[in-house]
Amino acid sequence: MRRAAAFADAALRRVLEVIDRRRPITQLNGLLAAGLVDSVLSANRAAGSHDGVAVLRRVRVQAAGGDDRAAEVFGSYSRGHRVHAIACRLELAATGRWQVVALHIG
Template identity: 70%
Template sequence: MSAPMRQAAVFTDAALRRVLEVIDRRRPATQLRSLLAPNLVGAVLSVSEAVAGQHGTAVLRRVRLQPVGSSDSAAEVFGSYSRGDRIHAIAGRVER
């Protein structure tokens, strides 16, 4: 894995953990503003209002990155997290 992809993997892991913590209301949404586009912060807040406190705490389980193109400037992100007895998928894209 190239150095930019390793950096993207570290960023992605931290960002997804923060997103799940905001959804669970364990972290304030203001901490997402430096990581996500404004419309995505709004989407996370909407999800947070709908699912907060239901079925336990979300725990990130697995994260994988797939480079997009050959420039290492973007990657598709996919993974899974658990909440209670259920496993959920999560996906997105990171760009420089």
């Protein structure tokens, strides 16, 4: 789960940076399942820049269903003075790389 935790931290930071328009959306290719890129684009349009940038604060990872090929990730990020929740599910792809297959940004 250490590799999953490292991937989750990097992937969630990248998602938040894309939402804040600090990175191009193309940098999510391969990290997220195909349908999730659309949801990040929606969050990108809805994010207000007047609240400051999003900063990932805490990430926790646990195996999903006792299987080392899937993990549940939950954490928090701050934007200005507010704290928000973020969660995702990771799965180990056939290529041997982790991929975000579900994402919820609160």
